[in-house]
Amino acid sequence: DVKVTQSSRYLVKRTGEKVFLECVQDMDHENMFWYRQDPGLGLRLIYFSYDVKMKEKGDIPEGYSVSREKKERFSLILESASTNQTSMYLCASSPTYPEGTQYFGPGTRLLVL
């Protein structure tokens, strides 16, 4: 079974802090994704990566950056956390994009105070 793990289930950070969210997949997938999920807004794509060191902006990249140094690991970075970044963050991986099944991690619920 494909497994996608996220480093934290819950995080509380202060405004202005630098925040790292990490995601690891064990199925050698080329593609990895970061979404945020908010009530009434659904899933929104922040960034995705189609190969090591390659990335593309999604629909809402502002305030975020990403890093993919190894195939299995995809990190989301909030350079200076703000309260409007309080959200559920979901990582996913997929063997192909966009047709491939997306395998999601359990999510990280981030609260920025």
Place this chain on the structure above:
Amino acid sequence: QKEVEQDPGPLSVPEGAIVSLNCTYSNSAFQYFMWYRQYSRKGPELLMYTYSSGNKEDGRFTAQVDKSSKYISLFIRDSQPSDSATYLCAMIGIVGSNYKLTFGKGTLLTVNP
């Protein structure tokens, strides 16, 4: 008009009921259609994947696609409390100049014992 419209619910039904979940879309370029299920505090997981117009059945679940009406549905027969979850439709096709995956906002379903 939004690309993908999905009634957010919440939808509450008694155990054993037939459930109908629906999405409409405006982009005739959408080619692939999926339903993801997301349990509380978990990431979404793929439930059904269809390509052509018509019905696809998997156990108690039937996915229906009507491309002429730009309408997809997920039917759940003999619904169970374990079906209580948020159901997200997803579609793949050309949006603007990109070939991409687009999610609906999700419908929260509760099946009451």
